[in-house]
Amino acid sequence: MVKPAAREPNAAPATEEVWGWLHEVPDPEIPVISVVDLGIVRDVQWADGTLIVTITPTYSGCPATQAIEAAIRAALEARGIESLRIETRLAPPWTTDWLSERGREALRAYGIAPPACRAIDASRISWRMREPAVSCPRCGSARTVRVSQFGSTPCKAHYRCEACLEPFDYFKPH
Amino acid sequence: MAATNPRFEYLLYLGDNCLILGQRLAALCGHGPALEENIAITNVALDLIGQARLWLTYAGEVEGRGRDEDKLAFLRDGHEFRNCLLVEQPNGNYAETTARQFYFDTWHYFALNALSRSTDARVADIAAKSLKEVRYHLERSSEWVVRLGDGTEESHRKMQAALDWLWSYTGELFEASAVDAALVAEGVAFDPASIRGDWLAHVKEVIEEATLALPSGTWMQRGGREGRHSEHLGYLLAEMQFLQRAYPGAQW
Numbered sequence: 001m002v003k004p005a006a007r008e009p010n011a012a013p014a015t016e017e018v019w020g021w022l023h024e025v026p027d028p029e030i031p032v033i034s035v036v037d038l039g040i041v042r043d044v045q046w047a048d049g050t051l052i053v054t055i056t057p058t059y060s061g062c063p064a065t066q067a068i069e070a071a072i073r074a075a076l077e078a079r080g081i082e083s084l085r086i087e088t089r090l091a092p093p094w095t096t097d098w099l100s101e102r103g104r105e106a107l108r109a110y111g112i113a114p115p116a117c118r119a120i121d122a123s124r125i126s127w128r129m130r131e132p133a134v135s136c137p138r139c140g141s142a143r144t145v146r147v148s149q150f151g152s153t154p155c156k157a158h159y160r161c162e163a164c165l166e167p168f169d170y171f172k173p174h
Numbered sequence: 175m176a177a178t179n180p181r182f183e184y185l186l187y188l189g190d191n192c193l194i195l196g197q198r199l200a201a202l203c204g205h206g207p208a209l210e211e212n213i214a215i216t217n218v219a220l221d222l223i224g225q226a227r228l229w230l231t232y233a234g235e236v237e238g239r240g241r242d243e244d245k246l247a248f249l250r251d252g253h254e255f256r257n258c259l260l261v262e263q264p265n266g267n268y269a270e271t272t273a274r275q276f277y278f279d280t281w282h283y284f285a286l287n288a289l290s291r292s293t294d295a296r297v298a299d300i301a302a303k304s305l306k307e308v309r310y311h312l313e314r315s316s317e318w319v320v321r322l323g324d325g326t327e328e329s330h331r332k333m334q335a336a337l338d339w340l341w342s343y344t345g346e347l348f349e350a351s352a353v354d355a356a357l358v359a360e361g362v363a364f365d366p367a368s369i370r371g372d373w374l375a376h377v378k379e380v381i382e383e384a385t386l387a388l389p390s391g392t393w394m395q396r397g398g399r400e401g402r403h404s405e406h407l408g409y410l411l412a413e414m415q416f417l418q419r420a421y422p423g424a425q426w
Binding site for chain 1: 210211213214217218219220221222223224225227228283287290295298299300302303304305306307309310312313314317376
């Protein structure tokens with residue numbers, strides 16, 4: 001059990017401090033990256049003594065969404081936040097462009113290739129558009145092939161490296 | 175059924191399409207033809223069920239009778255479902271699963287694209303979010319039509335037969351229902367006929383690339399949006415709703 005940080009009774013922690021705590025909340029599916037680095041946490045605000053954390057879900061069906069909400073709640077309650085509301089915001093929709101640089105590097109080090117380009121404009125059909133080369137997160141080779149558009153979770157595609165022959169996940173630009 | 179709120183009916187249509195196809199695809203979990211496809215199909219099912227939750231939650235709020243996403247999904251009978259007939263058709267062989275997905279994904283993509291400009295901000299938000307996911311669905315199903323069509327003699331024959339078989343279920347996607355007119359005038363919904371050209375252009379392009387022939391039948395099935403479904407929906411609902419019917423209010 002984490003002890004609440006020492007502070008004056010009734011003094012609300014600054015939102016910067018709350019952001020710092022949220023930086024320590026790992027994504028349940030990819031624990032090397034925090035919910036902040038993943039771009040899920042959009043806003044932290046106080047309103048009438050209640051802390052309001054606004055999150056944007058990644059994919060509509062992502063089963064981690066509820067786990068993320070529970071993890072954020074647990075982390076903030078452990079810090080002594082008593083009145084907390086977690087709000088979900090759909091627009092603008094979550095995009096991999098919100099991944100932090102630190103998050104991208106953490107993904108790569110974990111064996112998941114980060115998005116190789118900015119989010120693709122969904123209002124244009126691109127079924128035959130070639131995605132930019134995805135580098136193998138293990139050996140760095142650009143000689144990789146896509147095995148399937150969908151990998152171990154909706155946010156990832158399944159790739160294989162033709163140089164080191166290892167399979168790997170690719171975090172799709174979204 | 176008594177005249178109801180057009181917006182509620184429309185949201186049910188959008189949500190039920192996702193829910194019923196999501197349920198169909200979920201039944202393939204563990205039965206896909208290859209491990210990668212097993213995973214892909216299940217991921218698409220997850221996206222669709224997630225989208226269904228967003229639409230049905232909003233539908234329940236618009237209706238204002240205290241029905242949430244779960245009540246709408248699990249406690250309505252067949253004639254109250256508004257999904258198109260296409261999505262309730264059985265999984266069949268993999269060419270049939272693929273053809274159903276391809277026809278629907280193409281419609282879904284253009285429908286969401288139009289809805290992302292809806293004057294109802296909530297509709298526009300859900301559509302914009304879903305569109306990003308459906309772009310990947312469409313890419314995948316388009317590639318599979320090509321892979322099977324331009325594959326072996328047998329896969330080519332089965333893919334053509336599947337496209338021909340399901341063709342008659344594509345007509346109602348472009349027909350306006352009784353609730354559409356008012357919503358189109360308000361800018362909430364789009365005119366179904368307005369996306370047929372885009373739909374046909376993409377379907378044609380992919381089918382040609384797949385060395386297949388565009389089906390030419392003109393007789394079309396209809397009735398989904400009025401609650402007149404094929405018998406397949408009843409069996410699907412019996413399985414999907416069993417738990418809540420047998421143990422009302424049971425929670426995970």
